[in-house]
Ligand code: SF4
C-alpha cells in the first residue's frame with residue numbers, strides 16, 4: 001500500500017515566458033531552494049491557456065496546478081493574464097463541481113526578477129496540496 | 145443560432161450514474177458557436193466527468209465524439225459505431241439534436257447535457273442575447289426589425305409600457321428597453337409613422353399554444 005503521507009505531490013506550473021518562467025530561471029541560477037515537485041511548462045503568455053489544459057493536467061495526474069503570469073497591468077500582450085484569471089476561476093468552479101478541491105488550481109502574478117516570490121509560491125502550492133492529500137487521478141485512462 | 149449552456153456536473157452525474165460506458169456526443173453547429181457543446185466542450189465536460197468518476201468512485205468509461213449536426217440523420221450516421229458501443233449517450237446538442245438521436249436509437253438511453261435556452265446572437269465576447277421566440281408569424285417588418293415579442297419583457301405590441309428608465313427595461317434593467325430600440329430604429333429609417341398604427345392582438349395559434357408545430361412542404365415531399 002502506498003503511504004499517502006510520504007507521497008510527494010506533483011505540481012504542474014504553467015509559466016509565462018515573459019515573467020514567471022524568467023523568474024523560475026533566475027531562482028535556479030541564484031540557487032534559491034524550492035521544492036523539486038514542480039514540473040514547469042513554458043507558455044508564450046498565460047492568455048494562451050485554456051480550461052481544457054488545466055483539466056487535462058489534473059486528469060493526467062497533477063495534484064495541483066499553478067498558473068504563473070505577469071503582474072496585472074504588465075502583460076506583454078496587454079491582457080492575457082486577465083483572460084487566464086477568468087479561465088482559472090471557471091476551472092476552479094468546474095473542478096469543485098466534479099468533487100476536486102478548487103484550491104488545487106491557483107493563479108499567481110510574478111515579475112521577471114521575482115525569483116524569491118516564485119520560490120515562495122511553489123512552496124505554498126506544495127504545502128496546500130500536501131494538506132489536501134493526493135488528487136488520486138494518476139494514470140487516468142478512459143476508465144473513470 | 146440556438147443558444148444553450150451546460151448543465152452542472154452534479155446534475156450530469158445524477159443523470160448518468162446508472163450507466164458505465166458513456167458517450168459524450170458533441171454537435172458542430174449552433175452549440176459549437178455558443179461554446180456549449182462543440183469539440184472543446186465535449187473534451188472539457190468529459191474530463192470533468194472522468195474526474196468526478198475517479199473522485200466519487202462512479203466507474204464511468206467516457207468516450208468522446210463530435211458530429212457536424214445532431215439534428216440531421218445524415219450526420220447522425222457517422223456516430224453509429226460510437227453509439228452502438230456505449231450504454232448511454234450524453235448529447236451536447238440542443239433539444240432538437242438530443243431528440244433526433246433518441247428517435248434514431250430506440251433502444252439507447254439518450255440524455256441532454258445542455259439546457260437549450262433561446263434563439264439569439266453573440267452580442268459581445270462571452271455574451272449571448274435572445275432575439276427571436278420562434279412565434280411562427282413574424283412581425284419584425286412593423287417594428288424596424290426589433291422584436292417586441294422576444295425583447296420586450298411584457299411582449300407589448302403597442303409599447304412602451306411607461307416603466308422604462310432612460311433606455312433600460314424596468315423588468316430587467318441590465319437589458320435595453322425594446323421599445324426604446326424600436327423608436328430609435330424607426331426614426332433612423334424614417335418610419336416613425338408606423339407607431340401611430342395600433343396593432344391588434346397577435347394570433348398565437350402559430351406559436352406553441354396551437355400544439356406541436358410542423359411545417360409540410362408538399363412540393364418537396366416524395
Ligand atoms: S416576431 Fe416572432 S418570428 Fe419574428 S423575431 Fe419575433 S418571435 Fe421571432
Ligand code: SF4
Nearest residue numbers: 296305313314321322
Ligand atoms: S421597459 Fe420597455 S422592454 Fe421593458 S417591459 Fe417596458 S416596454 Fe417592454
